[in-house]
Amino acid sequence: MNQLDWGRVLEAIGAGIGYTVGLTVIAFLGGMILGFPVALMRVSRIRALRWIGTAYVEICRGVPVVAWMLLIFYGLADLIGTDPLIAATVALTVVATAYIAENYRAALLHVPLGQWEAAVSLGLTRRQLFWRVIAPQGVTIALAPSATYAIGLLKESAFAAVIGVSDIAFQARTLTQSGQPGLATFAVAGAVYLLLSLPIAAAARTIDRRMRTRSAM
Amino acid sequence: MAPTEGDQPLVRIDGLRKSYGEHTVLDGITLDVNAGDVVALIGPSGAGKSTLLRCVNYLEIPDEGVIELEGVPTAAAPSAPTKSELLAVRRKTGMVFQGFHLFPHLSVLRNITLAQELVLGRSSEDAEQRALQLLDRVGLREKASARPTQCSGGQQQRIAIARALALDPVVMLFDEPTSALDPEVSVEVLRVMRELADLGTTMVVVTHEMGFARRVADRVAMLAGGSLVEQGDPATMFSDPQHEVTARFLNAVFDR
Numbered sequence: 001m002n003q004l005d006w007g008r009v010l011e012a013i014g015a016g017i018g019y020t021v022g023l024t025v026i027a028f029l030g031g032m033i034l035g036f037p038v039a040l041m042r043v044s045r046i047r048a049l050r051w052i053g054t055a056y057v058e059i060c061r062g063v064p065v066v067a068w069m070l071l072i073f074y075g076l077a078d079l080i081g082t083d084p085l086i087a088a089t090v091a092l093t094v095v096a097t098a099y100i101a102e103n104y105r106a107a108l109l110h111v112p113l114g115q116w117e118a119a120v121s122l123g124l125t126r127r128q129l130f131w132r133v134i135a136p137q138g139v140t141i142a143l144a145p146s147a148t149y150a151i152g153l154l155k156e157s158a159f160a161a162v163i164g165v166s167d168i169a170f171q172a173r174t175l176t177q178s179g180q181p182g183l184a185t186f187a188v189a190g191a192v193y194l195l196l197s198l199p200i201a202a203a204a205r206t207i208d209r210r211m212r213t214r215s216a217m
Numbered sequence: 218m219a220p221t222e223g224d225q226p227l228v229r230i231d232g233l234r235k236s237y238g239e240h241t242v243l244d245g246i247t248l249d250v251n252a253g254d255v256v257a258l259i260g261p262s263g264a265g266k267s268t269l270l271r272c273v274n275y276l277e278i279p280d281e282g283v284i285e286l287e288g289v290p291t292a293a294a295p296s297a298p299t300k301s302e303l304l305a306v307r308r309k310t311g312m313v314f315q316g317f318h319l320f321p322h323l324s325v326l327r328n329i330t331l332a333q334e335l336v337l338g339r340s341s342e343d344a345e346q347r348a349l350q351l352l353d354r355v356g357l358r359e360k361a362s363a364r365p366t367q368c369s370g371g372q373q374q375r376i377a378i379a380r381a382l383a384l385d386p387v388v389m390l391f392d393e394p395t396s397a398l399d400p401e402v403s404v405e406v407l408r409v410m411r412e413l414a415d416l417g418t419t420m421v422v423v424t425h426e427m428g429f430a431r432r433v434a435d436r437v438a439m440l441a442g443g444s445l446v447e448q449g450d451p452a453t454m455f456s457d458p459q460h461e462v463t464a465r466f467l468n469a470v471f472d473r
Binding site (some may be wrong): 114120121 | 320
């Protein structure tokens with residue numbers, strides 16, 4: 001059995017961290033931005049929009065992330081080129097958008113009825129009621145579950161290795177292929193994922209605590 | 218409050234009916250509220266008091282009947298009010314809820330200025346000035362920049378009263394404003410309501426606070442089973458109720 005070459009393993013995996021973190025951050029921010037309009041479609045009074053929103057969410061959540069990556073990498077090469085990083089980013093963002101849209105939707109529906117009644121009683125129009133009272137609270141309520149979801153996103157980003165993005169998982173696999181011991185190498189990679197997830201978990205808890213005082217929930 | 222012409226009531230409710238499926242909640246209610254009067258709606262739970270109050274600003278849509286404000290029907294067809302009719306009636310009525318329902322994402326001051334700007338089109342300076350003046354009146358000026366969640370229940374309800382008053386409504390509607398509060402906190406809310414009454418504010422109050430009804434209300438209306446059983450000045454009704462249901466209800470709440 002080979003001895004683990006710590007220097008080599010840490011250097012390679014360290015080089016992968018940037019890809020893993022970058023992918024996760026971009027997909028998360030993209031999902032936070034694009035998820036809101038999808039959620040609006042999901043709660044729209046217009047049936048066609050509701051249908052489109054539901055179709056998007058169900059399709060994007062129902063197909064595994066790795067399948068999206070392969071589909072986009074091989075299928076859309078003509079459109080977005082053959083850069084695996086771009087394909088992986090698009091795929092992860094597509095899926096994150098669907099999950100975060102559902103967080104927004106649930107949050108919007110969770111704003112208590114009393115908030116609607118108070119706003120309506122003050123004479124606000126439907127549009128004012130939604131944008132001034134419901135939406136700000138909905139976004140706030142959705143922050144905590146979305147931050148928790150970011151941990152899942154960090155781990156799902158490992159599928160990018162399948163199409164050749166040189167992230168942590170890719171570096172670990174390459175190391176084992178060049179003779180590093182598998183168990184130890186992947187344990188180190190796993191530990192790095194864990195370390196990266198801890199600050200996200202801490203942030204999610206802080207947001208959850210703060211936001212409870214800022215919504216009527 | 219703007220004086221109304223002659224003897225015309227400020228709020229006139231005539232033949233109001235409302236049912237949820239088979240269940241009749243309001244069975245033809247007729248009630249007038251004169252300008253400057255405080256009317257207390259009392260009765261057992263399920264009597265239809267809150268529904269009646271919520272029909273006045275169309276939070277509940279009545280099936281039949283007429284609701285007039287200042288002599289003008291608030292909707293051509295009360296069972297199907299138009300958007301502009303709804304906005305108009307809500308501009309003229311101020312609603313205070315049992316659960317306060319302040320906007321938790323806004324400061325106390327912003328809670329009171331928001332609708333002034335959006336609904337009445339006041340400048341932010343004017344709205345702020347009015348809000349501070351009202352916060353003074355309810356004794357909470359120091360809470361202007363606080364969040365509602367940093368205020369006690371009694372404070373939140375006083376802020377909710379200021380928020381409703383800020384739109385200068387012709388009538389204030391209170392839906393069990395102290396039922397979610399401890400008795401010692403209720404006192405501060407009831408004091409504010411009493412001061413409003415003394416200033417001549419027209420008020421309709423659904424309440425279980427018989428002490429408040431007795432001391433502050435000009436008239437008490439007793440509802441039971443969706444009907445207006447009787448109404449009159451509080452002293453007379455409390456000492457000499459005309460109907461068996463009223464007597465039984467009063468005996469129960471006064472524990473006599």
